[in-house]
Amino acid sequence: MSTWPPYRVRVVQHSEQAPSSTPATPARALLPTIVPALLVGVAASLLLLGVEVAAEELEHVLWQDLPDALGVGRYSVLWMFVVLLATGIAVGLLVWKAPGHAGPDPATTGLDAPVLHPAVLPGLLLVTGLMLAGGPSLGPENPIIAVNVSLAVWLGAKAFPEAPEKGWVVLAEAATIGALFGTPVAAALIISEALAGQRIKGQLWDSLFAPLIAAAAGALTITLLAAPSFDLDLPAFGHPGWTDLLAALTIAVAGAALGMCAVYAFPYVHGVFRRLRHPMLMLPAGGVVLGALAALGGHLTLFKGLDEMTELARDPGGWSAGEFATMTVVKLAALLVAASCGFRGGRIFPAVFVGTALGLCAHALVPEVHLAVGVSAAVLGMLLAITRQGWVSLFVAAVLVTSPGVISLLVLASLPAWLLVTGRPQMQLRPDGRAVR
Numbered sequence: 001m002s003t004w005p006p007y008r009v010r011v012v013q014h015s016e017q018a019p020s021s022t023p024a025t026p027a028r029a030l031l032p033t034i035v036p037a038l039l040v041g042v043a044a045s046l047l048l049l050g051v052e053v054a055a056e057e058l059e060h061v062l063w064q065d066l067p068d069a070l071g072v073g074r075y076s077v078l079w080m081f082v083v084l085l086a087t088g089i090a091v092g093l094l095v096w097k098a099p100g101h102a103g104p105d106p107a108t109t110g111l112d113a114p115v116l117h118p119a120v121l122p123g124l125l126l127v128t129g130l131m132l133a134g135g136p137s138l139g140p141e142n143p144i145i146a147v148n149v150s151l152a153v154w155l156g157a158k159a160f161p162e163a164p165e166k167g168w169v170v171l172a173e174a175a176t177i178g179a180l181f182g183t184p185v186a187a188a189l190i191i192s193e194a195l196a197g198q199r200i201k202g203q204l205w206d207s208l209f210a211p212l213i214a215a216a217a218g219a220l221t222i223t224l225l226a227a228p229s230f231d232l233d234l235p236a237f238g239h240p241g242w243t244d245l246l247a248a249l250t251i252a253v254a255g256a257a258l259g260m261c262a263v264y265a266f267p268y269v270h271g272v273f274r275r276l277r278h279p280m281l282m283l284p285a286g287g288v289v290l291g292a293l294a295a296l297g298g299h300l301t302l303f304k305g306l307d308e309m310t311e312l313a314r315d316p317g318g319w320s321a322g323e324f325a326t327m328t329v330v331k332l333a334a335l336l337v338a339a340s341c342g343f344r345g346g347r348i349f350p351a352v353f354v355g356t357a358l359g360l361c362a363h364a365l366v367p368e369v370h371l372a373v374g375v376s377a378a379v380l381g382m383l384l385a386i387t388r389q390g391w392v393s394l395f396v397a398a399v400l401v402t403s404p405g406v407i408s409l410l411v412l413a414s415l416p417a418w419l420l421v422t423g424r425p426q427m428q429l430r431p432d433g434r435a436v437r
Helices: 027-070 077-097 117-135 140-161 163-183 184-195 206-225 242-274 279-297 306-314 321-341 348-365 369-389 390-401 404-421
Strands: none
Touching: 027 077, 027 117, 027 140, 027 163, 027 206, 077 117, 077 279, 117 140, 140 163, 163 184, 163 206, 163 390, 184 206, 206 306, 242 279, 242 321, 242 348, 242 369, 242 404, 279 321, 306 348, 321 348, 348 369, 348 390, 369 390, 369 404, 390 404
16 A cells, blocks of 8 residues: 655654754845945935926826916817827937937836946936826836936946945835835835745845845835825725635636736737837827827826826726726727837836726626725736736735735635736747747
8 A cells, every 4th residue: 555645754853953054144244235225225216206206297287287278178189199199209209319219128128127328317217207297008117117227236336346236236126116116015025026036145034135125215215205105995895705705716817818918919019010110100109099099098098097096996986887898998908009119117007007997897897896806806917917926916906905804815816817827928028029938
């Protein structure tokens, strides 16, 4: 007869356990990293805040002052076409003429930003601000991380020539992510996920020590100055039941499947714009398509989506299931077009809007689906497809509803959604136009 398990287990008493083979980093090696990490954290958050404030001022001019002065509707179909086309022309001109063409093709970049020459950074900041103000459906995360990483490497090499470049890259990425989400937890999750496939010298917490300081400094700075919040103020969710689990599983998989539709279409849409060959053709053409999408989905499908999804969640009964479905599809298409035609920006924040609209649509279709479950599960599935960042997807989905009872549902719902997306193409392209896997 065979026995189970098919191996022998030796129980080791506590007194004879072997010491850990991973040596801890001494405190004297960690202490010198504190001040540089604090400086990077504060500087990265201030740059992010400066770009967003400047973009908000320009947005006010473009979408309120100018249409009021001209006597046209602020979000009339005509004005949305005019502003989005003008934004495409302005960004296209900068991408054409600015040093380094305002950075690489954004379809080929992700959160792991390349280190750019300092001469490229002013143009990248300008096109990011124009994009945020003009209405294309992208967020600031990718270009701002690239700018902060490049500045940290450039200035860090001057101040501390002996320090490795990789250290400055990790500090700047952590600081920017902490500032973007208003908490260092998001940065810790992303860094931990990145370190999972690497051989770490020392203990994990030693590797996270300086990046966590940078992320906390960035998050605290942005919180003190701007007080960002991701809480949608949805009705509180209590104890989960079987119907809640079924709803979470179904909606998360539906969100992941819808997101994968955009992922599979990404190389083809990008290829269509790439055939135009020139930024002064690609970006204005993208602006025209985005104007048509805005006319179809309404002004709430413009911009990065954080303020707009808050407006949706404030009155979930103010739109029908069909209207929520239209906004879901239009926003996802706008994200796809904006990321394909050359606008510099990230995909996380508009993907969160898409997931929010999808979750509200699920609640409108089936009122028994709790709002917190529907929204968080849809955001989870959408982010898993668009980002392939498991921990960040769970984190963002959870903080939107701030209901502890929903976390166990999200963890379970992430599993079938992850099976749907893992091993498949990502929403990022290689320089030759093929999707990254």
